Amino acid sequence: METFGARLYRAVAERGPLCVGIDPHPGLLARWGLSDDVAGLDRFSRTVVEAIGDRVAVVKPQSAFFERFGSRGIAVLESTIRQLREAGALVLLDVKRGDIGSTVSAYAAAYLDPSSPMYVDAVTASPYLGVGSLAPMFELAAAHGGGVFVLALTSNPEGAAVQRAVAADGRTVAQTVIDEISQLNRGAEPLGSLGLVVGATIGDTGHDLSAVHGPLLAPGLGAQGATAADLRTVFGSSLPSVLPSYSREVLHAGPEVAALRAAAERVLAECRTTLATS
Numbered sequence: 001m002e003t004f005g006a007r008l009y010r011a012v013a014e015r016g017p018l019c020v021g022i023d024p025h026p027g028l029l030a031r032w033g034l035s036d037d038v039a040g041l042d043r044f045s046r047t048v049v050e051a052i053g054d055r056v057a058v059v060k061p062q063s064a065f066f067e068r069f070g071s072r073g074i075a076v077l078e079s080t081i082r083q084l085r086e087a088g089a090l091v092l093l094d095v096k097r098g099d100i101g102s103t104v105s106a107y108a109a110a111y112l113d114p115s116s117p118m119y120v121d122a123v124t125a126s127p128y129l130g131v132g133s134l135a136p137m138f139e140l141a142a143a144h145g146g147g148v149f150v151l152a153l154t155s156n157p158e159g160a161a162v163q164r165a166v167a168a169d170g171r172t173v174a175q176t177v178i179d180e181i182s183q184l185n186r187g188a189e190p191l192g193s194l195g196l197v198v199g200a201t202i203g204d205t206g207h208d209l210s211a212v213h214g215p216l217l218a219p220g221l222g223a224q225g226a227t228a229a230d231l232r233t234v235f236g237s238s239l240p241s242v243l244p245s246y247s248r249e250v251l252h253a254g255p256e257v258a259a260l261r262a263a264a265e266r267v268l269a270e271c272r273t274t275l276a277t278s
Contacts, residue, residue, distance in 0.1 A: 004090075004122055004147030005191035008215055011057040011090050012243070017275050018268045019058035019092065019217065021247030022048050022080065024065045028248070032255040038072045041065075045080040048251070051260035053087030056268075058121075060092040060245060078117045091120040092217075096151065098126030098134065105136040112137065112146040122147030124197060124217075128162065131180040138184065138194060147193045147215075152177045153207065155199025155220040175207050182211040191215060191241070200226035200234055200244070209238040216242045221267070222249025228270040244271045 024044045026036045032047075034040035045061075052059065061084075066077035084091045097107040110116055111123045122141070125134050127150050134148065141148050153163055153174050163174040171179070178196060185192025192214030198205065200220040209216065216235060220226045221244055226234075228244065235242050246267050253263035 001145045003145055003188065004141065004193040005185075005188055005214065007121070007145070008058070008090060008147065008243075009191045015055060015057040016268045017242070017244060017271050018056055018264065019060050019243050019245040020048075020052055020056050020250050020264060021094070021219075021245060022059060022061040022065075023247045023251065028251055031252065034255070038069050038076060041069060041073060042076045042079075044255075045076055046083070047255055047257060048260065049080060049083045049087060051254075051257045052250075052264050053084050053089050055261065056089055056264060058092050058243060058245075059084050059089045060094050060247075062094045062247075074118075081118060081120055085121075090122070092122045092124070092147075092149065093118070093120040094124050096124045096126050097137075098129055100129055100133045104133060105140075108137040108140040112140045112144060112148075114144055120146075122149060122193075122195075124149045124151065126151050127177050131177055141193060145193075147195060149195040149197050149215070149217050150177060150181055152181075152196040153198045153202055153205055155201040155224065155226075172207065178207060178209060178212060181214060185213045188213060195243075198234065200224075200230055202234060203230075204233055209235065209241075212238065212241065214241065217245055218242050219245040219247075222246045223252065224248070228267070228274040231271075231274050239275060242275065244275075 024041050029036050029040045034043055066073040081091050111118055111120050125148050137148055164172050166172055181194050184194050195215035197217045200218040250263045253259040
């Protein structure tokens with residue numbers, strides 16, 4: 001079975017280094033002239049899929065904005081996932097799940113088992129019950145060619161108190177996460193299937209990302225303040241592994257399909273230029 005790392009490597013080569021989020025928050029629905037209900041959610045999601053599903057390497061729906069509408073919102077999420085996969089995009093579901101034992105196994109089954117209606121290519125996960133607690137997620141991902149992006153250094157200011165805390169061995173918590181994921185990716189070719197989430201707004205991280213050998217998801221670009229050029233400062237020599245992620249910078253261009261496509265093409269061109277000059 002082809003690994004997620006291999007599929008991502010190929011998708012980026014074919015479509016370019018770009019991940020676009022689907023974040024249908026109330027303000028964005030209003031900006032598009034849509035109602036803040038399931039009908040508006042469905043219209044928004046279908047429009048984004050039509051605009052970029054067959055053009056962008058990775059699309060990242062944010063689960064919470066679908067969950068807030070209950071079972072009908074989840075039904076829209078399932079439909080969106082299916083449409084994106086049919087369009088050839090890799091689907092990274094932003095759920096940031098993390099737990100222990102049977103619970104994390106259930107999360108894994110919900111998103112990484114092909115028999116699930118919410119089956120996706122990869123998910124985001126939180127390691128703050130210990131990276132080892134995510135083992136059932138890693139194992140199911142490996143069994144079915146899936147991927148997991150683990151939070152490491154996030155853009156929110158509250159994150160630093162936990163992520164940059166120093167453990168007894170002198171490493172920060174974030175560096176411990178980085179090192180454990182690096183070990184799990186050892187020997188994978190052309191790219192490991194376990195990635196890290198590292199915010200594009202954090203500047204020089206002071207952390208060693210060089211051995212990760214997996215994808216580095218970089219949210220925070222565009223409306224959140226970071227530019228493609230900032231990726232050089234954050235990632236340094238690890239820049240070739242970066243998957244830049246934009247949401248509002250692209251979505252604010254809607255609701256016209258042509259405008260969404262143009263916005264995606266513009267940020268992709270910026271990312272190509274930055275990554276090509278690494």
